[in-house]
Amino acid sequence: MVQITYTDAKGTARTVNGEVGSTVMETAIKNSIPGIDAECGGACSCATCHVYVDEAFLPLVGAPEQAEEDMLDFAFDVRKNSRLSCQIKVTEALEGLRVTTPTKQG
Amino acid sequence: MTQGQIEEVIHTDALIVGAGPVGLFAVFELGLLDIRAHLVDILPKIGGQCSELYPEKPIYDIPGFPLITGQGLVDNLMKQIEPFHPQFHLGEMVVELETLGTPDAPLFRVRTDAGKVFEAKAVLIAAGGGSFQPKKPPIAGIDTYEGASVFYAVRKMEAMRGKRIMIVGGGDSALDWTLNLKPLAERITLVHRRDAFRAAPHSVNAMREWVADKQMDLLIGQVTELKGENGILSAAVVKGEDGSLHEVACDALMPFFGLTMKLGPIADWGLGLHENLVPADTAKFETNVPGIFAIGDINTYPGKLKLILSGFHEAALAAQKVHRYVYPDKKLSFQYTTSSTSLQKKLGVS
Ligand SMILES: Cc1cc2nc3c(=O)[nH]c(=O)nc-3n(C[C@H](O)[C@H](O)[C@H](O)COP(=O)(O)OP(=O)(O)OC[C@H]3O[C@@H](n4cnc5c(N)ncnc54)[C@H](O)[C@@H]3O)c2cc1C
Numbered sequence: 001m002v003q004i005t006y007t008d009a010k011g012t013a014r015t016v017n018g019e020v021g022s023t024v025m026e027t028a029i030k031n032s033i034p035g036i037d038a039e040c041g042g043a044c045s046c047a048t049c050h051v052y053v054d055e056a057f058l059p060l061v062g063a064p065e066q067a068e069e070d071m072l073d074f075a076f077d078v079r080k081n082s083r084l085s086c087q088i089k090v091t092e093a094l095e096g097l098r099v100t101t102p103t104k105q106g
Numbered sequence: 107m108t109q110g111q112i113e114e115v116i117h118t119d120a121l122i123v124g125a126g127p128v129g130l131f132a133v134f135e136l137g138l139l140d141i142r143a144h145l146v147d148i149l150p151k152i153g154g155q156c157s158e159l160y161p162e163k164p165i166y167d168i169p170g171f172p173l174i175t176g177q178g179l180v181d182n183l184m185k186q187i188e189p190f191h192p193q194f195h196l197g198e199m200v201v202e203l204e205t206l207g208t209p210d211a212p213l214f215r216v217r218t219d220a221g222k223v224f225e226a227k228a229v230l231i232a233a234g235g236g237s238f239q240p241k242k243p244p245i246a247g248i249d250t251y252e253g254a255s256v257f258y259a260v261r262k263m264e265a266m267r268g269k270r271i272m273i274v275g276g277g278d279s280a281l282d283w284t285l286n287l288k289p290l291a292e293r294i295t296l297v298h299r300r301d302a303f304r305a306a307p308h309s310v311n312a313m314r315e316w317v318a319d320k321q322m323d324l325l326i327g328q329v330t331e332l333k334g335e336n337g338i339l340s341a342a343v344v345k346g347e348d349g350s351l352h353e354v355a356c357d358a359l360m361p362f363f364g365l366t367m368k369l370g371p372i373a374d375w376g377l378g379l380h381e382n383l384v385p386a387d388t389a390k391f392e393t394n395v396p397g398i399f400a401i402g403d404i405n406t407y408p409g410k411l412k413l414i415l416s417g418f419h420e421a422a423l424a425a426q427k428v429h430r431y432v433y434p435d436k437k438l439s440f441q442y443t444t445s446s447t448s449l450q451k452k453l454g455v456s
């Protein structure tokens with residue numbers, strides 16, 4: 001189990017346990033974290049699972065692949081640390097991961 | 107509609123709202139029972155979520171197909187329903203549903219936003235997660251400009267003549283409109299969050315040539331603020347990658363951020379919605395209004411699974427009850443497509 005903290009646009013933080021091998025989006029949905037819609041269920045085809053990754057974790061999380069970068073065009077207020085959470089796999093290395101959800105998903 | 111004009115009404119046995127996989131398979135089940143159907147979908151293409159959201163992705167749980175892509179399934183369904191000659195009305199949203207008949211002999215008048223009118227003995231709502239509609243960017247006050255200065259689609263190009271237009275996005279919609287409106291517009295500014303475009307290379311090249319030629323502008327960044335008065339836009343503020351702010355004078359803004367599903371007009375049809383879903387019984391998938399059915403992702407009942415295969419089952423059962431309304435005097439006997447010569451005749455395989 002890997003601890004992940006989701007902070008919403010208003011600043012409320014929620015910490016939950018994510019299973020290694022699942023995704024940051026799946027962990028959010030399983031734990032009813034608000035601010036992540038995931039309309040397409042993780043197929044990288046809706047951009048409603050957009051999160052900002054805490055700067056400290058950026059090198060560990062890595063850069064998005066081409067398909068994700070393209071899909072990020074459909075998200076709002078995209079920043080340098082923007083990722084689609086369905087494309088981030090939970091690994092041991094991400095212990096303590098912090099992400100923030102944007103004001104609006106879809 | 108001006109007074110005195112006679113509305114042309116399209117008469118059909120069944121009207122299907124939504125041309126997703128479930129609406130398509132309903133054509134098959136209805137067709138086997140000699141029930142003709144028209145389908146309406148707001149998308150310009152057939153296939154609902156399968157072709158809009160995941161055409162290339164594999165589906166693993168369609169019975170009999172260990173693997174089939176979203177588009178592959180839609181193509182197969184189209185082939186399967188071909189013998190029944192369904193009539194499609196694409197790019198139109200069903201907006202009104204009026205009850206004309208009685209509970210024993212239902213009749214409905216249905217209207218689309220393009221002004222088409224249907225009269226149907228049964229209506230099958232196969233609207234999935236709702237109609238696909240453009241995503242609206244969360245820019246403060248954007249709704250006050252919608253209609254007059256902010257557009258998600260253009261119905262009449264001429265209305266854009268002489269305007270300073272800002273187009274936002276990096277896909278085919280954004281680039282196509284850039285190319286189409288360029289000859290008409292006073293000035294075009296294309297805004298995209300990064301200097302890479304998903305659109306077809308030839309349109310991207312054309313755009314880049316114009317930019318090099320100073321015939322239009324390209325800004326890398328995101329729109330953060332709109333300026334104007336009384337719903338009329340005068341400028342938009344674009345925040346660049348480095349955080350710098352650029353105010354660009356413009357009369358029209360066209361954002362292209364893809365589509366999202368919104369329930370839309372179905373909410374107003376008196377169907378007793380439960381959490382934006384239409385409750386249906388599980389014997390015939392009829393709603394609280396006799397003659398109106400709800401099948402596929404749009405319906406809800408105890409145990410509902412939002413799967414394509416559930417929708418197919420629902421379509422088959424709904425068709426049985428639709429038959430009672432369309433042919434009140436005919437008795438239905440159960441038949442297999444494998445062995446029934448009459449069914450095979452309908453399918454054109456006998
Ligand atoms: C990424 C992804 C993967 C999936 N994978 C699977 C899978 O592996 N297996 C599986 O079984 N299911 C899967 N699904 C779910 C499956 O796609 C849906 O269950 C299925 O599409 C539902 O079909 P439908 O015909 O009910 O609705 P939809 O496919 O949603 O089609 C409804 C159509 O109705 C139209 N519409 C709605 N309202 C109106 C209106 N008022 N006027 C005009 N048109 C209207 C819409 O524009 C839409 O085109 C997946 C979904 C997604 C997003």
Ligand code: FES
Binds near residue numbers: 045
């Ligand atoms: S859940 Fe749809 S893109 Fe991530």
